[in-house]
């Protein structure tokens with residue numbers, strides 16, 4: 027059993043801690059957050075230092091990144107990976123992940139999420155509560171599939187793209203890098219990079 031240090035003590039961090047606790051893989055779970063020392067506790071788990079101090083803990087702990095912003099999470103992931111920090115995938119025991127899928131490092135997969143066979147998940151991705159990634163999808167690094175969002179088969183999702191809560195994608199399309207899909211949208215065609223798409227069917231409404 028190893029010790030887990032989560033960078034970021036917000037709501038997403040608390041779900042990661044809860045998920046790690048449920049996985050029974052860790053003997054200790056704690057946080058780094060810039061609100062320390064004003065806040066020393068985050069529900070059942072201590073906040074032990076500021077985020078910037080992570081290097082001093084890197085030989086003692088495994089790390090998880092609880093940063094919602096995809097670009098910021100990817101930047102921090104790269105810094106920690108470069109420093110040979112151990113970045114396990116944090117997987118809730120109630121997630122269903124095909125043994126014929128592949129996950130990189132530093133991902134989180136929450137309760138009731140499903141990843142089906144042939145899918146490849148990059149690094150630092152969030153597969154949130156009850157999201158599904160169907161067969162043969164390919165997710166690049168730092169993608170976020172929000173709660174209840176669903177990807178049909180063979181969807182490619184570019185780096186740092188974000189599916190909002192309860193959004194969906196039809197099969198076999200390409201979501202470009204840095205695409206944001208609004209809550210409840212249904213994507214039916216390839217997207218172009220750096221766009222915000224909303225509605226059913228999803229339409230690009232602005233650049234991001």
Ligand SMILES: CC(=O)SCCNC(=O)CCNC(=O)[C@H](O)C(C)(C)COP(=O)(O)OP(=O)(O)OC[C@H]1O[C@@H](n2cnc3c(N)ncnc32)[C@H](O)[C@@H]1OP(=O)(O)O
Pocket residue numbers: 154172173189190191206207208209210211222224225231
């Ligand atoms: C566990 C967790 O919490 S994980 C986090 C999950 N969170 C989400 O999934 C959030 C998803 N976010 C959204 O859907 C947001 O509404 C966004 C990103 C699409 C838009 O946010 P903003 O950039 O602030 O845009 P803004 O709110 O100004 O809306 C712009 C226009 O789009 C419309 N719009 C916004 N969101 C949506 C949507 N999901 N579907 C349809 N139309 C929308 C607005 O009504 C507005 O229209 P108007 O100009 O005619 O008034």
